[in-house]
Amino acid sequence: MIKNTGAVNFRAGDGQPARKILAATSISYAIVLLDASVVNVGLEQIGATLNSGVSGLQWIVNAYTLSFASFLMTGGTLGDRLGARNIYLAGLMLFTLASALCGFAPSLGTLALARALQGIGSAMLVPCSLALINQAYPDPARRAAVIGMWMGCGGIAMASGPLLGGLLIHGFGWRSIFFVNLPLGLTGIWLTWPLPRDRAPGARHFDVAGQLAAIVALGSLIALLIEAPVLGWQSMPIVAGIALCGVAGLLFLRIETRQPQPMLPLSFFRNGLFAASALVSMVSALVFYGMLFAFSLYYQRVLGYAPLQTGLAFLPMTVMVAIGGLASSRLTRLSGARASMCAAFCLYAVGAAGMLLPEPGSPYWFAILPMLAIGLASGFISPAATAPAMGTVEQSCAGIAAAMLNSARQTGAALGVAICGALLATLQPFAHALHIVLGMVIVIALAAALLWWFSTRPSACLPRVQARSKTAALR
Known part of the structure; x- marks a missing residue:
């Protein structure tokens, strides 16, 4: 969320704290978008090492994007309630730790779980990055230029992801595409840690029921599309999954319609x-x-x-x-x-x-x-x-x-x-x-x-x- 909580004074403008915020958020946004594209060039080696077919490789890619999409709205809400700096730092720590787990993953299941944790960390730090920039640069013109720089770093990372991944895998193997996040993540943590803790405004309601329904609905839909070709559309797990997806989707719409502070405002x-x-x-x-x-x-x-x-x-x-x-x-x-x-x-x-x-x-x-x-x-x-x-x-x-x-x-x-x-x-x-x-x-x-x-x-x-x-x- 790019809402200004007004909780912290970062000596806004171009002072050292503001520049540290820009550097930290640019680094973290770059590695988030880098991970969205870099893994694709390593799919064949990952599949060979972990003995995975196409469906397993889909989970390696989708575990990240699925958890990112599912928790993105909640990440912004947590930042509004508990402070953007606090949630940003927690998200970056989680992402960095999950990257190490990806690099050491001994099995396909462990790698998919670690990728999901990466996605949750990304969902926490991306909206809070914008909130921190919003606080540090109150001048609209300067803030627009800074956000442009922030997005530019992400664009460069995404564009260079496949080539960088190819170079790393060629030189050090597929695990290196995850280990490369460690120094970048630690640098972002080091830049953010000295910033003062922001007070939690606590104005936003945390929509727990809506979040759970969204995870089940979206997760079951993706699971159906991945596993149905393997198990068959008429198999009992797939039929049960279709029913679960439908019920969770309808329940999510009902919750968000009745919730006074919904996670996903359907009125938009x-x-x-x-x-x-x-x-x-x-x-x-x-x-x-x-x-x-x-x-x-x-x-x-x-x-x-x-x-x-x-x-x-x-x-x-x-x-x-x-x-x-x-x-x-x-x-x-x-x-x-x-x-x-x-x-x-x-x-x-x-x-x-x-x-x-x-x-x-x-x-x-x-x-x-x-x-x-x-x-x-x-x-x-x-x-x-x-x-x-x-x-x-x-x-x-x-x-x-x-x-x-x-x-x-x-x-x-x-x-x-x-x-x-x-x-x-x-x-x-x-x-x-x-x-x-x-x-x-x-x-x-x-x-x-x-x-x-x-x-x-x-x-x-x-x-x-x-x-x-x-x-x-x-x-």
């Missing part, structure tokens, strides 16, 4: 623009991370690429993710949010269609242009969807809205890996399954473009959310 979705922004954010993450997972296995299992070669193969795409993010606001000003977003999803479709052309024996450069298109679309959509959504809510609820959009992205990433992994595990040969995945991406991307086009018509956008009684309860 009454605004068509906010709902469309959240949905396209989720869809973009679904297609991007789904393709990233599928391409990682394709390059390593079908083409026989080493992790370093795989990281280099992803370089055009990941570099364009960073460029797309930096150019997003300018492109939106030039062509408008409506047309540019639709064009970005069409780029997804064009990139996926282009990846249908290369055969296993084709030269690598056949894939460069499609990779560039996919990366540019991914980098552009996230900030382009955030700005209009944030304009639909009151300033006092901006932190909750931002957390909701981040949670939608992480949920999309988990769904993308689960769905694409299920197709790859079910359909054979692998090249045929990959074509089905790419065809699905084309359809989803074009559908998202149409949805955005019709949802952002002036007549379809509801007025700004002005429900003072409800927003006051969320403060």
Whole structure:
């Protein structure tokens, strides 16, 4: 949450405490986004070492994104109740400890559990990072520039993740991609520890029932998509899982509707623009991370690429993710949010269609242009969807809205890996399954473009959310 608690005076501006906050939060945000992409190039070696098939590898990726998405809203609430500095530090400690556990993991189950703990730590530190920056830089112009720097560090980390992972695995093995977090995490802890403890405002209610229902609903959905190809859709565990997912989902909606201070304020979705922004954010993450997972296995299992070669193969795409993010606001000003977003999803479709052309024996450069298109679309959509959504809510609820959009992205990433992994595990040969995945991406991307086009018509956008009684309860 980017809510200013006013609990601590960090000698705001550009003093030493403020600079330490910026350095610590930038480092932590970088390793959070690094872990979202770096593990993909190590999947084949992890699978060989821990004797895992595609479903096990899906859990290695999704244990992180699933716990990140499930606990993100709660992480912001804990920061509001117990102090942003305290929860940020606890989250960074948990993430660092979990990274060490990942590196030493002797089995697939241990690694998946450690990845889930990494996700919980990330969910605690990311919203509290924004809260600390908000406290340290009260001047709006300076704060905007600092947040840009903070997000830029994350973008660079995400873009360099596959290549850095390939280099580390090539030199030191797959466990090194987790051990590299230790010095970075300890540096962030060292920078944050001297800061004064912030007093807990205690204004926000902790929605325990909603949190538990959300974990069960989302976790069971991802588990169904991963395990159903292995166990069969008509098997008793899968049928029971479908029932559990449905009941938990309905219970979550009921709780959040009746809760005076809900974890997920459903009233925001009454605004068509906010709902469309959240949905396209989720869809973009679904297609991007789904393709990233599928391409990682394709390059390593079908083409026989080493992790370093795989990281280099992803370089055009990941570099364009960073460029797309930096150019997003300018492109939106030039062509408008409506047309540019639709064009970005069409780029997804064009990139996926282009990846249908290369055969296993084709030269690598056949894939460069499609990779560039996919990366540019991914980098552009996230900030382009955030700005209009944030304009639909009151300033006092901006932190909750931002957390909701981040949670939608992480949920999309988990769904993308689960769905694409299920197709790859079910359909054979692998090249045929990959074509089905790419065809699905084309359809989803074009559908998202149409949805955005019709949802952002002036007549379809509801007025700004002005429900003072409800927003006051969320403060």
